[in-house]
Amino acid sequence: MDTSRRNFMKVLAGLGLSASLCETGTALGDDLRLPGYPNQFGVLVDTTVCIGCRRCEWACKEWNKLPNQITLRDYEKDQSVFQEIRRTHADSYTVVNSFENPRDPSKPIFVKKQCMHCYEPGCASSCFVRAFTKRPIGPVTYDASLCVGCRYCMAACPFDIPAYQYNNPWTPEVTKCTFCFDRISQAGGIPACVSICPVETMTFGKRTDLIDLAHKKIRDNPGRYVNRVYGENEVGGTSWMYLSAVPFDRIGFRTDLGTAPIPTLSKPFLSLVSPVFIVIPALAMGMYSFKKRRDQLEKDEINKALDKKEGK
């Protein structure tokens, strides 16, 4: 072993040692628990509490000035909407659905549905004009002044939340729950749906506190909940989280989403862009010069042969 190589090995060993000393506690390539925004707000929805009064739907429409608003009393009277499972639409940012309760068929389970406000939102990574922003305090907000209307966000959302104003011919917008960004960015502000709920189905607070609360509730009430906090890890974690008495796939949640944040799915492909622009031109120019040189050599050979013939 010559000196330079020995030195090189020393450097390598040193690097390895220093790397092992720099114990920071974060593993490379770990999708979960990205530092993100540690102080973001969240909401914990306890589906075992909800009575299906639909006041949250009413309050949401009221605060966001959505069209076709009816009175609160009409909302509470109208139970016919529970006959089918609804999703969010252009004029409703949130909907309450009713599911059959396998434990007690006389008491249906009501589940409020709205944007989950992902840690790493698929809608934001899909948007080619950056119309979506994950705010440090939690909400994923939408800026209609940038939107081109490609509707990729709607396809990319794993929870099927963003909706579109299809009937607006000139200035259609994507619509979704704002987490009442305007309210909760004020000190002490809480979302309209949370504040109107008569039975405290929803708890608003720091997301980290809510995770502790959710697990405490599960621990302290044996048999009341399934041991899962939906949204804690789904697609890398969401600001809104749910507790349930029955498995989540029985009340309209997808339990096959996995824990990888949606943006990480296309990252490997996007990182190929610059290598392609470096490698392919080099290869192509190489090919071209190779072929050109070979043609030239061929031509020279023929000319030489011709000269020889003439020289005779």
Next chain:
Amino acid sequence: MNGAPTTMKFDSTWVRNNIFLGMTFKEYVKSNFTKFNAVVALILLLGIPVIFYRLLYGLGPSTNLSDNNPWGIWIGFDMLCGVALAAGGFVIGTAVHIFGMKEYGFLFRPAVLTGFLGYLFAIIALTFDLGRYYRLPYPMFVSWGVTSVLFLVAWHVALYLSCQFVEWCPAIFEWLNMKRARKIFIKATLGATIFGVCLSMLHQSALGSIFLLMPEKLHPLWYSDYIPLWFFMSAVAGGIAMTIVESAASHRIFSHQIKVHDPDHLNRVTLGLGKAASVTLFAYFFMKVIGLAHGNNWAYLNTPYGYLYLFEVLGFVLIPALIFMYAVQNNLVGWVRGCAVVTIVGIILNRLDHSIIAFNWHLAWKDRYVPSWMEVVLTITVITIGILTFQWIMNRMPILYEHPDYEPEQH
């Protein structure tokens, strides 16, 4: 073309020679009363009002799109199929200008023109799909969403359109008789081709990568980490197949333009393309199998979606690959052409599977998407206008033949 003047003059004889194909205006109008144009007129009569209806009344009344199905055939067919089948320009460009396969040179101009118009009309169709179509340049000039695969697609398609325009320019300047401009653009062809290869590789695969964000919506048989590779390889196969079909068709339709028509040469080249198509389809087939094994999705094969998958992958990839091989070995040019048509149908089926048929497969039938008649009519109208443009250019510019006043291209 009297003595090739270096500056062009837009006088009445120029207009007559270059726009009205050497006829007077009256004769020219009369010459357009053909059966083909009657069908075209009928389509436009129905289609142009539909376009205006879409623009004035919006997506809601004119399409069957919904909150669950944000994309329909304007994305799945017009955009995905249009771009995949327009890959001929870059495939032939690579073969001719980078690999130096001179015997394919005469295919370059028609392939580039087909490619250019394919992209152009895919973008035009896309415009109708965008909610705010007037903001089409936003991803270029207003706000950059660099984390989006669609951002890459938007930029690359726009840049690639420019590349193809550069490659097409020599023909335009021969038509306009502008020698100096032609020379500049011929010099630029190699650069444009190489840049175009990079762009094509990336955006063809990016069109598939769009679906990488939707593992929960796309059927596992079509969702894979290999989507980018699948889309790229199938686009190469589609580009070759389109070149086979397009060269056969235009050599028949525009045969009067070609003075020394050598059917043997075209047949030889068609067999060569058939060989390339066979190899590409085999490679694509094995990538499909590897993707299937990688995702361990074998169990899905024995389901209705599995039958569709097998129909697509066996019927439109493996069997054409075998037939291409057989036809090339036995010099069956007609078989190669027929098989190219089958391959094209296969690419269309594949893109529709990805974007519509196997998309949202978990939803109930009543929530699934079926295009409205207006979506279909608009698509047909855009394709018709594309074909008209192609015909207009073919009748005027030296695409199929070499311009008598100019030497063959060299860079």
